Amino acid sequence: MRRVHLEVKWQLAWTFLLVYAAAAVCGCKARPAAPATSSLATEAPVTGPFSTQELQQFAALDPIDTHTHVYQSSPELVALLERLNLHILDIVVARDPDQKSLDEERRQVWGFVNVSHGYATMCTTFDPFLYREPSFRNAAIAEIDNDFDHGAAAVKIWKNIGEQVKDPKGRYLMPDDPVFEPIYKEISDRDKTLIAHLADPDSIWEPPTPKSPDYGYYMQHPEWYMYKKPNAPSKAAILVARDHVLERNPKLRVVGAHLGSMEADFKLLADRLDRYPNFAVDIAARMPYIVMLPRTDAIAFIEKYQDRLIYATDHSLAPEAKAQDAVKQWESSYAFDWRFLATSDSLQYRDHQVQGLALPTAVLHKLYHDNALHWIPGVM
Numbered sequence: 001m002r003r004v005h006l007e008v009k010w011q012l013a014w015t016f017l018l019v020y021a022a023a024a025v026c027g028c029k030a031r032p033a034a035p036a037t038s039s040l041a042t043e044a045p046v047t048g049p050f051s052t053q054e055l056q057q058f059a060a061l062d063p064i065d066t067h068t069h070v071y072q073s074s075p076e077l078v079a080l081l082e083r084l085n086l087h088i089l090d091i092v093v094a095r096d097p098d099q100k101s102l103d104e105e106r107r108q109v110w111g112f113v114n115v116s117h118g119y120a121t122m123c124t125t126f127d128p129f130l131y132r133e134p135s136f137r138n139a140a141i142a143e144i145d146n147d148f149d150h151g152a153a154a155v156k157i158w159k160n161i162g163e164q165v166k167d168p169k170g171r172y173l174m175p176d177d178p179v180f181e182p183i184y185k186e187i188s189d190r191d192k193t194l195i196a197h198l199a200d201p202d203s204i205w206e207p208p209t210p211k212s213p214d215y216g217y218y219m220q221h222p223e224w225y226m227y228k229k230p231n232a233p234s235k236a237a238i239l240v241a242r243d244h245v246l247e248r249n250p251k252l253r254v255v256g257a258h259l260g261s262m263e264a265d266f267k268l269l270a271d272r273l274d275r276y277p278n279f280a281v282d283i284a285a286r287m288p289y290i291v292m293l294p295r296t297d298a299i300a301f302i303e304k305y306q307d308r309l310i311y312a313t314d315h316s317l318a319p320e321a322k323a324q325d326a327v328k329q330w331e332s333s334y335a336f337d338w339r340f341l342a343t344s345d346s347l348q349y350r351d352h353q354v355q356g357l358a359l360p361t362a363v364l365h366k367l368y369h370d371n372a373l374h375w376i377p378g379v380m
């Protein structure tokens with residue numbers, strides 16, 4: 001289960017606000033259960049897979065999910081993508097400081113992309129743990145160029161930059177380190193996109209609270225618990241370094257994964273979107289933060305930034321995962337997200353009853369389709 005990986009488990013810990021989101025990323029069985037009427041699809045159940053009518057409306061958006069990790073050439077998943085008319089970006093991530101190379105992950109992602117009937121596009125990466133090697137820059141550029149030549153649409157950098165990779169003196173490598181500049185330049189010169197998952201939700205920098213749903217996780221995985229790392233950069237410092245990248249590379253399109261890690265502060269997010277025209281964010285695994293906004297605030301924010309927000313989930317399919325189960329979870333989560341964004345259904349998670357946002361169709365088209373194509377050309 002290594003490939004269900006830290007990122008997903010960690011995000012799971014933070015998505016406690018929304019039971020369904022946890023189900024979507026961890027495979028738990030919990031589902032929200034709340035019968036309600038649907039404004040757009042009267043026969044629709046509020047939980048579970050799409051109804052026929054809902055599916056028609058969803059598929060008509062030509063939906064794209066720009067944040068997935070599929071490492072298995074699963075015919076079941078291809079069938080789901082075809083049935084939902086859903087395109088995905090399949091992202092390689094350099095996760096493991098001990099891994100010999102990214103070759104295996106690359107091969108697995110290409111394997112799925114190549115059997116996906118055109119429904120999956122590759123997002124590549126490079127190994128930041130090698131950043132002190134003399135060959136790092138040329139090797140990283142050669143690797144991503146090779147993937148671009150074969151159809152990759154973007155390059156991912158991950159939170160291990162800022163939170164894990166260190167020099168021999170224990171100083172953390174930051175995303176604005178000059179060592180990355182030639183790579184950023186190559187990405188923009190090739191008219192590709194940088195997908196940046198930098199930093200994490202706030203509470204990994206805060207004291208542990210046993211009541212917190214993520215308490216057990218960071219006790220088991222102290223490597224991501226920044227609060228306990230004396231020399232670790234603050235979250236603010238990592239985001240400032242991210243902002244330097246945006247400033248220094250105005251022609252580089254950057255998509256901040258997970259609401260740019262500003263999920264708890266929509267004013268901060270708005271400020272960065274206003275400040276950096278080359279910046280957009282995906283909503284992967286951060287829907288709970290949108291759901292828990294006052295409904296009118298959520299609608300106002302999405303409508304104001306309707307050109308800068310990209311629908312995404314962070315769904316994964318590990319090499320050894322049971323694809324049939326995963327496919328059911330994926331569909332339920334797509335259905336639930338769609339009901340929340342597109343309908344005025346009453347939806348329940350945990351103790352909360354919330355109402356879907358019923359966003360205008362034009363805005364839904366942007367979230368689900370237009371923005372993905374604009375910010376990540378070649379994604380479908």
Ligand SMILES: [Zn+2]
Nearest residue numbers: 007067069314
């Ligand atoms: Zn991810």
